[in-house]
Every structure is written in structure tokens, then in C-alpha cells.
Amino acid sequence: RYSYSKYNKWEKIVAWTANIAAKYPKLVSRIQIGTTTEERPMYLLKVGKQRSAKNAIFIDCGIHAREWISPAFCQWFVKEATKTYGKDKLMTKLLNSLTFYILPVLNIDGYVWTWTADRMWRKNRSNSSNTNCIGTDLNRNFDVQWCSIGSSNKACSEVYCGPAAESEKETKAVANFIRNNIQSIKAYLSFHSYSQMLLYPYSYTYELAPTHEELNDVAKAAVGALSSLYRTNYTYGPAASTIYPTSGSSADWAYDKGIKYSFTFELRDRGKYGFLLPEYLIKSTCKETMLATLSIKRQ
Numbered sequence: 001r002y003s004y005s006k007y008n009k010w011e012k013i014v015a016w017t018a019n020i021a022a023k024y025p026k027l028v029s030r031i032q033i034g035t036t037t038e039e040r041p042m043y044l045l046k047v048g049k050q051r052s053a054k055n056a057i058f059i060d061c062g063i064h065a066r067e068w069i070s071p072a073f074c075q076w077f078v079k080e081a082t083k084t085y086g087k088d089k090l091m092t093k094l095l096n097s098l099t100f101y102i103l104p105v106l107n108i109d110g111y112v113w114t115w116t117a118d119r120m121w122r123k124n125r126s127n128s129s130n131t132n133c134i135g136t137d138l139n140r141n142f143d144v145q146w147c148s149i150g151s152s153n154k155a156c157s158e159v160y161c162g163p164a165a166e167s168e169k170e171t172k173a174v175a176n177f178i179r180n181n182i183q184s185i186k187a188y189l190s191f192h193s194y195s196q197m198l199l200y201p202y203s204y205t206y207e208l209a210p211t212h213e214e215l216n217d218v219a220k221a222a223v224g225a226l227s228s229l230y231r232t233n234y235t236y237g238p239a240a241s242t243i244y245p246t247s248g249s250s251a252d253w254a255y256d257k258g259i260k261y262s263f264t265f266e267l268r269d270r271g272k273y274g275f276l277l278p279e280y281l282i283k284s285t286c287k288e289t290m291l292a293t294l295s296i297k298r299q
């Protein structure tokens with residue numbers, strides 16, 4: 001049996017994507033949107049009852065390799081959706097009216113590296129410079145104010161923006177999919193760890209986003225829903241002033257493409273375990289995050 005309260009290595013996750021699509025053919029389909037630097041297939045799970053997606057929500061997990069709770073949440077979300085469809089009123093309503101595009105692990109090569117070589121690895125595994133340093137920070141590689149703030153043009157930096165915007169195959173695959181489905185995608189959720197924050201645009205400037213007030217209201221409600229379960233404290237606000245300014249992020253890029261509901265979660269914890277969140281905390285973290293995520297969907 002597949003465990004949703006353990007961290008699963010890539011081989012298990014990729015088999016799971018096939019199995020869950022096979023198990024729920026009317027609810028789940030698997031789409032390959034590209035391949036990674038090391039030629040691993042990037043599978044997206046399309047979840048929902050809509051024949052052709054009219055209203056969709058894109059969820060990216062695992063953009064940073066060491067943030068293991070993020071892919072764990074994406075798996076949890078798909079499990080909850082498939083398990084409660086037809087039983088839970090809200091989930092059934094959502095899945096009848098919305099399509100969820102869920103990318104369980106965006107940075108697959110980096111995720112594998114954290115299992116095999118370096119648990120604290122963050123970037124992807126591309127080798128694009130004449131230095132002996134590897135990897136681009138995929139959350140600095142999107143084509144939005146690229147490499148202007150909170151990122152570095154040094155290949156050895158943990159926030160290396162890459163040789164060019166969308167230089168990475170992983171970034172290109174996601175950006176192309178969004179561009180090809182821009183009409184239907186109404187929300188973009190990006191899951192990271194750690195800090196317990198719910199962030200919204202912008203990160204690339206301290207300027208308030210045009211829809212700041214609405215984003216703040218949605219974030220406030222979502223954090224309220226999240227903390228109603230175990231009283232977990234989250235802060236929320238514009239990314240630049242709430243965590244730090246960064247350019248080239250998937251969330252800012254999506255927002256400026258017109259996807260107005262763009263949110264980034266920094267999941268548990270606040271530093272006790274950091275990226276090494278123990279497996280016994282996966283369940284409670286995912287349950288509270290489900291409440292926040294469904295709260296955003298409902299708005």
C-alpha cells in the first residue's frame with residue numbers, strides 16, 4: 001500500500017502517478033508536460049470531472065528539492081480529492097466545476113539528488129556554466145523581472161537565476177503548459193517550506209499588486225481556515241515584505257500573466273526541524289493545508 005504519511009522517493013511517486021490515474025480514470029488523467037535536464041518525464045495530474053477544463057487551478061510542488069513536505073502535500077491533495085469525491089459535499093462540488101492541474105514534483109532531478117547525495121540540495125541539476133557548480137534555482141528562472149532582485153548570476157549561488165529566463169527545461173515545460181492553457185487557469189498555487197507563511201504577489205517589488213486588497217482578504221481567510229484545525233500560526237502578506245524580495249518566481253510570473261489568484265505557501269515548520277520535517281508531522285501539516293487550499297478555491 002502507498003503511504004501518504006511518509007516521504008516517497010521519486011521511483012515510487014512516478015509509479016503512483018500511473019496507478020492513481022488508472023484507479024480513477026473518470027477523475028484523474030496523467031499528462032506529460034516535458035522532461036527534466038536528466039531526461040526524467042514531468043507528469044502533471046489533471047484532476048476533476050470537467051471534460052474540457054473551463055476553470056482550472058495549477059498547483060506546483062517540489063520546485064525546491066529539499067522541501068520534501070511540498071511533494072507530500074501534492075500527493076495528499078490528490079488522495080483526498082479521489083477518496084472524497086462523491087462523499088464530501090465541498091470536494092464533489094469543486095471537482096465537478098474545477099480542474100486541478102497538479103505537478104507533484106517540479107524539480108525531479110533535484111529531488112532525486114536529495115535522496116541519493118545531498119539532502120539539503122535546493123536547485124535543479126543542470127550544468128550551464130564553466131564553473132564546477134551545478135544547478136539553477138527554478139524559482140528564480142521564470143521570465144518575470146528575471147535576475148533583477150533576490151537572485152544571483154553566479155552559478156554557485158543557491159539562488160542562481162540561470163543563464164537566461166526559462167533557460168531550464170523544467171521552467172520551460174511549466175511556462176509552456178500555462179501559456180497553452182492560460183484561458184482556463186484562474187489560480188496558481190506554489191508549495192514550499194519552511195516558515196509557515198501564505199504569500200502573494202509581488203516578490204519582485206515592494207509595490208502593492210493591483211489586486212492587493214482581494215489577495216489579502218483571500219489569504220486572511222485561508223490562514224484562518226488553516227489555523228482552525230490545530231491552531232498553527234501562519235503569517236501572510238505580499239512576498240517581498242513578508243519573506244524577502246525575489247525575481248523570477250513562478251508565482252509572480254503567473255500573476256503577471258493574468259492569473260490573479262496566485263499564492264505561495266511556506267509550509268511547516270518555523271525552524272525547529274526546518275526542511276527536515278519529521279514524517280510524523282506530515283498528516284497534520286497536510287490536513288491543515290487542505291483547509292487553506294479549499295478555502296482559496298471557494299473564493
Ligand SMILES: Nc1ncc(C[C@H](C[SeH])C(=O)O)cc1Cl
Nearest residue numbers: 139192199203239246249251264
Ligand atoms: N514569489 C515568491 N518568491 C519566493 C518565495 C520564497 C521561496 C522560499 Se523557498 C523562495 O525563496 O523561492 C515566495 C514567493 Cl511568494
Ligand SMILES: [Zn+2]
Nearest residue numbers: 064067192193
Ligand atoms: Zn522553496
Ligand SMILES: [Zn+2]
Nearest residue numbers: 192193194266
Ligand atoms: Zn522555503
Ligand SMILES: [Zn+2]
Nearest residue numbers: 213214216217
Ligand atoms: Zn478587504
